[in-house]
Amino acid sequence: MAKRWIEPADTIDPTGPYTDLAVDSASWLLFKLTGEKYPGRNTVTECYSHESYSGLSIQPTVVGGQIYNAVSGGTRKLYLRQTPALEINSISINGNILDPTKYQLRNNSYIVQTNLLEWNMSPVSEVCVNYDFGLKPPAMGRLACTLLANELIKSYTMPSQCKLPERVTSVSRQQVSFSVLDPHTFLNEGKLGIYLVDAFITTSNPSRARKQPKVISPDRPRGERIN
Numbered sequence: 743m744a745k746r747w748i749e750p751a752d753t754i755d756p757t758g759p760y761t762d763l764a765v766d767s768a769s770w771l772l773f774k775l776t777g778e779k780y781p782g783r784n785t786v787t788e789c790y791s792h793e794s795y796s797g798l799s800i801q802p803t804v805v806g807g808q809i810y811n812a813v814s815g816g817t818r819k820l821y822l823r824q825t826p827a828l829e830i831n832s833i834s835i836n837g838n839i840l841d842p843t844k845y846q847l848r849n850n851s852y853i854v855q856t857n858l859l860e861w862n863m864s865p866v867s868e869v870c871v872n873y874d875f876g877l878k879p880p881a882m883g884r885l886a887c888t889l890l891a892n893e894l895i896k897s898y899t900m901p902s903q904c905k906l907p908e909r910v911t912s913v914s915r916q917q918v919s920f921s922v923l924d925p926h927t928f929l930n931e932g933k934l935g936i937y938l939v940d941a942f943i944t945t946s947n948p949s950r951a952r953k954q955p956k957v958i959s960p961d962r963p964r965g966e967r968i969n
Contacts, residue, residue, distance in 0.1 A: 744773035745782030747879045747887040754892045755899070764894035768887045772879070775932050775943045777951035780879040785831070787968050788823055789870040792863050819852040820861050823967065824875040826850035831872040835862065847873075870968070886942040893936065907935035 747769040750761045773780060827850050833840040845853050853871065855861065861869055879887070896904040932950045933940040 768891040
């Protein structure tokens with residue numbers, strides 16, 4: 743679930759009984775309709791280890807004139823599950839906190855050790871990374887969320903003033919007028935029927951993707967999320 747894009751104070755009825763629900767609903771709808779591109783800033787802890795010693799070996803390695811017991815067959819780049827990664831809060835190896843000067847975050851997606859060594863992972867050696875990730879919605883996204891939340895509030899409190907489209911349309915045949923259900927073609931196109939809201943959705947997610955694409959390689963250790 744994405745975090746709120748706006749707060750109740752941004753709406754037309756900050757303390758109303760339906761405001762919290764409207765803010766949460768508007769944030770969730772826009773998060774989904776923009777392909778989950780803007781989840782907000784979140785924090786997660788992931789742990790990485792190898793299930794077996796197969797393919798791994800320990801051998802002395804000279805780095806900068808010093809000898810290290812390096813893992814052969816490990817990984818130099820430790821790819822994080824959630825991107826874009828914004829900030830590394832801490833890294834621990836078997837519960838021991840690593841000095842922040844000993845590693846770097848690169849390309850908002852992976853971390854490397856500054857001593858050029860591979861990450862030491864085995865069935866009895868675990869690397870845990872606590873980091874912030876995500877992306878906040880832009881100004882137009884917050885405006886779109888405010889407009890949508892306001893219309894949702896009106897749908898509860900002032901239905902006659904609500905600009906959300908109704909599911910009826912007028913039809914006239916042989917001088918007889920009647921109303922039928924609208925097939926909601928705008929919903930099939932990933933839109934909500936409010937111009938500025940739909941403009942933001944279209945420009946943010948022109949391909950109508952449901953999720954942000956990710957590349958997963960079986961050769962990369964996959965972190966286990968623990969919170």
